Amino acid sequence: xxxxxxxxxxxxxxxxxxxxxxxxxxxxxxxxxxxxxxxxxxxxxxxxxxxxxxxxxxxxxxxxxxxxxxxxxxxxxxxxxxxxxxxxxxxxxxxxxxxxxxxxxxxxxxxxxxxxxxxxxxxxxxxxxxxxxxxxxxxxxxxxxxxxxxxxxxxxxxxxxxxxxxxxxxxxxxxxxxxxxxxxxxxxxxxxxxxxxxxxxxxxxxxxxxxxxxxxxxxxxxxxxxxxxxxxxxxxxxxxxxxxxxxxxxxxxxxxxxxxxxxxxxxxxxxxxxxxxxxxxxxxxxxxxxxxxxxxxxxxxxxxxxxxxxxxxxxxxxxxxxxxxxxxxxxxxxxxxxxxxxxxxxxxxxxxxxxxxxx
Ligand SMILES: *Cc1c(COP(=O)(O)O)cnc(C)c1O
Numbered sequence: 001x002x003x004x005x006x007x008x009x010x011x012x013x014x015x016x017x018x019x020x021x022x023x024x025x026x027x028x029x030x031x032x033x034x035x036x037x038x039x040x041x042x043x044x045x046x047x048x049x050x051x052x053x054x055x056x057x058x059x060x061x062x063x064x065x066x067x068x069x070x071x072x073x074x075x076x077x078x079x080x081x082x083x084x085x086x087x088x089x090x091x092x093x094x095x096x097x098x099x100x101x102x103x104x105x106x107x108x109x110x111x112x113x114x115x116x117x118x119x120x121x122x123x124x125x126x127x128x129x130x131x132x133x134x135x136x137x138x139x140x141x142x143x144x145x146x147x148x149x150x151x152x153x154x155x156x157x158x159x160x161x162x163x164x165x166x167x168x169x170x171x172x173x174x175x176x177x178x179x180x181x182x183x184x185x186x187x188x189x190x191x192x193x194x195x196x197x198x199x200x201x202x203x204x205x206x207x208x209x210x211x212x213x214x215x216x217x218x219x220x221x222x223x224x225x226x227x228x229x230x231x232x233x234x235x236x237x238x239x240x241x242x243x244x245x246x247x248x249x250x251x252x253x254x255x256x257x258x259x260x261x262x263x264x265x266x267x268x269x270x271x272x273x274x275x276x277x278x279x280x281x282x283x284x285x286x287x288x289x290x291x292x293x294x295x296x297x298x299x300x301x302x303x304x305x306x307x308x309x310x311x312x313x314x315x316x317x318x319x320x321x322x323x324x325x326x327x328x329x330x331x332x333x334x335x336x337x338x339x340x341x342x343x344x345x346x347x348x349x350x351x352x353x354x355x356x357x358x359x
Contacts, residue, residue, distance in 0.1 A: 016239035049252040066258040076231035084210040084225035096122035108328035113152040141175040156188040161296025173204040188298035190216035222250040
């Protein structure tokens with residue numbers, strides 16, 4: 001059975017919307033898409049960018065090529081969209097029948113998997129992380145009910161920071177073959193010093209990987225992310241994706257970042273964040289009010305504080321905003337602190353020390 005056998009039959013059978021841009025390219029008198037023949041007012045035309053009065057290419061070729069090169073996959077295995085959030089939503093819509101199918105998640109984890117499932121009317125099967133905040137591989141291999149169509153693994157996991165070993169991902173993908181997709185969300189993998197699951201896509205047709213330019217590539221505002229998967233899955237999701245998902249300025253921003261210089265800078269910054277993260281771990285360990293710091297392979301630390309609401313408040317009053325993740329299961333008393341620039345991190349430590357001293 002092809003992996004498309006797992007998808008909703010009506011999506012596989014769907015006749016997709018055919019946009020003007022996808023039917024015809026080229027030509028210099030463009031009268032096929034009811035666009036304005038003039039550029040918009042109020043903006044200087046950007047010579048590096050296609051004109052804004054024209055609809056964008058639905059899957060810009062050069063961008064797809066650069067991403068395929070960056071992630072070491074084939075171009076047919078790349079689907080670019082509005083952040084990885086869009087890919088999560090498309091996967092759930094294409095593979096989960098409302099009222100019948102389910103997604104599996106490993107809480108505490110990123111909230112969007114459950115939100116997308118709820119919007120689609122899909123159930124949620126929880127396979128909690130172990131007490132060491134690791135994925136329960138045995139339970140995922142053997143305990144999942146048949147109506148689970150997607151298993152979401154977040155590696156490194158938000159908000160706890162741990163990774164899922166590639167061997168474990170492959171074990172789960174093998175156990176789920178012919179039954180469910182295994183989707184590995186690698187939003188933070190640039191900080192993990194670990195291999196991407198993209199490297200084993202060819203061995204598992206039910207495996208998908210999510211990557212994003214929102215974190216290490218500093219483009220959260222541009223909303224560019226992608227799904228890496230077998231060509232059949234990519235083609236299926238394109239059928240249900242909005243006809244012009246990527247705004248032209250976002251395409252321009254992504255291409256400007258994805259150069260050889262951009263790659264060097266991104267790698268340097270990721271290395272800096274990693275060293276700052278390790279420095280923060282040792283600084284935090286010296287504070288009596290810090291109960292524990294979860295080992296992190298991402299650009300944040302999940303930290304348990306004695307009296308965390310007071311600490312949270314103290315930081316906010318001083319203008320430092322961190323995330324209270326105490327509402328997540330097993331994370332009562334924890335704050336998630338993103339790693340910032342060196343002086344920003346120093347400010348956090350300084351504020352926490354002053355609080356210890358009671359000043
Ligand atoms: C931040 C984050 C993303 C990124 O989402 P985008 O839509 O690409 O900005 C994806 N997954 C996780 C777990 C995240 O924390």
